[in-house]
Amino acid sequence: MEDHGPETYGELNADVYDEWHTHDPTEAVDFLADLIADGPPGPVLELAVGTGRVTLPLAARGVDLHGIDASEAMVARMRAKPGGEEIPVTIGDMADVAPDSGDRFAMVFVVFSTFFFLMTQEEQVRCFANAAERLVPGGRFVLECPMPDVARYGRNQAVEALQVGLGHVRLIAVRHDPVEQRFEGQHVLISAEGFRLAPAFMRYAWPSELDLMARLAGLERRDRWGGWRREPFRAEGMYVTVYEKPAPPPPS
Structure with missing residues (x-):
């Protein structure tokens, strides 16, 4: 992982990100909008706004939305979309950077x-602390997470076909480090034009580990769902x- 940083994924994948990630964000936007309406007043901060796939439809509903992202290339993609120029975005590492506005937020979400994509436990702990510091009392920190499925990686590695067409194939090759809890992967696109690599490195965490990070940051778990439709959590797939x-307690 030489020269790998928080901006690496976005800088190397911005031009294909929307093409390769086509799932509909409507359920996420609906969930977040409902939670915002049910919470304290104030602006909302998205960590890793990327190309604006959730940012823009949520802002279109009237949410005062701010963002942080480490990748200028990803943010440029968002800026090119309708409404993208209106979202204030701070460029920097979501584990540490403060929004340029200096506001406190009713919600922080990722x-x-x-x-x-924060590659160490220390960075993830700092991100929780950073999010908690930006929240008003009663504010929420919302995360969409994958349940780690380490059984997929026989001998701690795997190759999977994601797309197969007449003129192309897209694969993902992953190496699993169970000690550091990391997946180090490459998306590989092979076509008549040649091939390209798009690296994707992640440090996974178990739900109980995230709950401990939250406690260290002074946060309390409010809900855990099996998805954006508030399905029961069953420790599989994506969860929220x-x-x-x-x-703060009232003065005595």
Whole structure:
């Protein structure tokens, strides 16, 4: 992972990100909008806004949305879309950077597993602390997470075909490090024009580990669902966790 940083994934994948990730974000937008309406007033901060796949439809519903992203290339893709120029975005590492506005937020959220692009436990702990510091009392920190499925990786490695067409094939090759809890992967696109590599490295965490990070940051778990439709959590696939910053106790 030489020269790998928080901006690496976005800088190397921005031009194909929307093409390769086509799932509909409507359920995520609906969930977040409902939670915002049910929470304290104030602006909302998205960590890793990327190309704006959730950012823009949520802002279109009238949410005062701010963003952070490490990749200027990804943010440029969002800026090129209708409404993208209106979203204030700070470029930097979501584990540490403060939004340029200096605001406190009613909600901080991160979707599509992007939290796990923070490659060490220390960075993930710092991100929880950073999010908690930006929240108003009663504010929520929302994460969409993949349940680790280490059984997929026989001998701690796997190759999977993601797309197969008449003129192309897209594969993903992954190596699993069970000690550091990391997946180091490459998307490989092979076509008549040649091939390209798009690296994707992640450090996974178990739900109980995330809950501990939240406690260290002064947050309490409010809900854990099996998806954006509030399905029961069954420890498989993608799931959603909502943490809340408790209000300070009244003066004695």
